Amino acid sequence: MTTSVQRLTVLGATGSIGMSTLDVAERHPDRFEIFALTAHRQIDALFEQCLRFSPRFAVLGDDNAAGLLRSRLREAGSSVEVLAGSRALAEVAEHPEVDVVMAAIVGAAGLQPALAAARAGKKVLLANKEALVLSGRLFMDAVAASGALLLPIDSEHNAVFQALPADYRRDPDACGVRRILLTASGGPFRSAKLAELDAVTPEQACAHPNWVMGRKISVDSATMMNKGLEVIEAHWLFGAPAERIDVVVHPQSVIHSMVEYADGSVLAQLGNPDMRTPIAHALAWPERIEAGVRSLDLFEIARLTFERPDFERFPCLALAYRALREGGAAAAVLNAANEEAVAAFLDRGLAFRRIADVIAATLERAHGLSVDSLDEVLATDERAREIAREEIRNCR
Template identity: 75%
Template structure:
């Protein structure tokens, strides 16, 4: 084991599922990690509980009202966290000199500015926000290269790919003899449901993932397999592999988290129980291995591992993501923005489940002349794509 000093960690999105798992790993290793900054969007009460337990130096809320609530909850206690709010505060904390490691776990496009700030500041960035690379792939990777930041993937699939690659890997797959990346997917809750019945899917059904405990938005993305499409785009930027060499494999048991095929025919896979504390602990302690609180994998209990090709009729969002990656430019950012709007509408029962892909496709077709060569232009493209997606939603409600 390498000699270590205590890592000072900022957990962006501390009240979400990734944030809670990260804090669990931190709590197990107080000799290695310290939570110096915690952020949340709206859950002030939960944030107060976390501040009392982890005693961060900074606590950031989404807006002034929630920050005031948190200050009131902490008043009279011995917690001395500096309570801040807003996107600028998030970026400032992510780049702060007293922070070594940033867990970037804010969901969606909202997580991009703070993740990019951490990359530009040369931090160890634990990237759980796949949208950061979907929106700003080249810009983000250039920031990592220029600052000397250390980028470690947290998505179970990308972390598995990272573990299956040689330690000397430098985003040159041909140099390492890499033939293909195989991203595994559970297939979500509707893998075997009849196509006709998907017209009647409810938000509750879409959020009932068979293997993972996740937030509502990402659960719907799993049901449509848009999450896998976004992961294909993320894998392209993380590992420098073109889309035609990134395949998706439906693996319902969620035990093999992803695989790498090499030129000599070898296929290396990373296996484990479906628990996000495994990739989190791997990235936090890298290159060491530490206890994560995850039970041992019992292959006899699992008994069999099965694999299927994804059905594009059932999962059209996956095909849309490949189209966006091949198109390049602003297309992935438009895809992501339209998906966020469509999924939100579905969760609010304003859009049928199968129409999510239709809204995304229509938005991608209408979005032209958009740019993603700076953070400002990315945010403008994101906003414009959301306008177009909302207009498509409105037109559908009139029909």
Template identity: 75%
Template sequence: MSSTRPQQLTVLGATGSIGVSTLDVVSRHPHRFTAFALTASRQWEKLHAQCLRFAPRYAVMGDEASAGLLRQALKDAGSRTEVLCGEQALVDVASHADVDAVMAAIVGAAGLAPTLAAARTGKKVLLANKEALVLSGQLFIDAVEKAGATLLPIDSEHNAVFQSLPGDFRRNPGSHGVRRVLLTASGGPFRETPLSQLEQVTPEQACAHPNWVMGRKISVDSATMMNKGLEVIEAHWLFGVPAERIEVVVHPQSVIHSMVDYEDGSVLAQLGNPDMRTPIAHALAWPDRIDSGVKALDLFEVARMTFERPDFSRFPCLALAYEALRAGGAAAAVLNAANEEAVGAFLERRIGFLRIPEVIAACMERAGGLAVDSLESVLAADACAREYARKEIRLRQAA
């Protein structure tokens, strides 16, 4: 990559919260970064505004109807951005020869194929799509290593761990005295809600995160702590640490983003205000540091920080994630797919909040033994789990 020209960046999921934050950081450093491609599922109006501001070479929509609307709107505005459509177009803009870095921020299994394509073509992969590792773990890491791609985590927790580990830890994991990886969790909006009241939880309450501004699906995952469970699985693959050495610490203030515990008694942590622009800026500029637009942390304003052990009876989804990691095979892919279906049903008010872990557990019992040794087998396991999950959801609707 030339140091004299801007990095060419593809943003997968440009209209989501991570995509918007990424473009905010990019806008602060126009001489360092330029948009090569921006993508969205159906929010063509938002993507239209982004295209007019950042002038990417390509824009990709998830369906032809949205693509047609965007194409006409950009043409009317005199834009030279070419509009593409569909999954293959996502793969193409993630793996294009002119692309230096890919922000992988498409939520869920839909982001797997283009993120894997970026890894296979040796890109700098800024991984905000945790499902890429949850679903395809070893397959994804093998692709990164074979192609010599650079893998940089965007989740605030994994980015904090990355910053707290030695630079060569992944290559030499046994030589640095790492005892534990400590992933912090806010505990979400229901950390202190009486268990008897969780049955009546509404989507609006579940999406009201106390610290972070996030999309609806990931907000529900935070409320169930499935988000943290998926992060445990992701941490295993990112850092090569087994499940028994990854510990979740509930830290309601969300100031310490994660920690690494060393055998000599040292604990290294990364602190900062809860703003995703910090890890995004870190990964975009790595190994340099740049302004992210985030306010400096005022420890006097924070005043205190507290820590709790997670309550697995309150957060059964976290226990299910550990179970899936230990089981191996397709268990994590099944966990993720069932969770996506169950959360979608909850957001549509078809099942209650407490039914989410029930659906996931039932699907893991039925489909956890499937193999995942190729992209096709991962997608097959994902599809199978979704079919099971929809059946389980219908059973709970009828009950």
């Protein structure tokens, strides 16, 4: 069994994935040491985490927030060094003393530090699906060039990873994989009448029936864009084309995903809907450690059900498949438009069902964009956001 301590940077420490990561790591102080914690602007939460875990560095999004945190930590007698800005995020991700990076910053903002960790050859625990959606080829090339170890944290991709043979990445074609089946809960509106979706509020969209998540990802689950982004992520992680990645609506969220083989076998990974399971799996891989998750009681669950996804109800899922098939910059445009549309919805400036309309219109208008370098990815992201904001104004 491994006995050396792994130094861990948690990008997005105050979010749900970050907090779950710290919960697992705290259960194994002989295995994990917290090197750096980052947050956008949640000063109070990051302050408490710094006192509890004593990282070497804490990073916030801007200088003002960092100054406030620095003063509070100094008054509390803490020696944590506080940094600010996007460059600091990359620095704590690529730092030579770091072994493991949890990439859990939501949205496009998480791309640069996650890519820095990959380029530095770290063990990268990828919870930021947008890194692959925005720059799949660029990111995977960085992993291959540096020898980084990339482990998926999304429960679905982690389940697929567990159900695939160990040598899959070395020779996918020789492993007899027929298709990948990504399960989806269907979110809070799986069985709602379509007419009812016109009046959906942010509070309703964020009330996920099975998972505790942030507001943005909760809305993505309600539109099933979250699953669409996961389809694109699965393409890059596992080298599977769109036609070999299917979505299965599974309301109980017990089977996290499945892999079907050429001989007809289907391997599934099951567990209670608790993100500490995939986090613990990736943190300790290839070993297994206690995650604090209760055992799965199949007798209590009693039955598991499955449905085909309804593309009329969930047009965002269809748009994600379209972007994957189009290739090029389409997935990056899709992601940027979705982030802008979801933000507008959460601010009550866009109706729930118009989210898909904004994304579709942005995809139609965004032409001649490229994602062959980080600069091009960022430029494409910004241009797509400009178009999406114009479309949002047109919807009002």
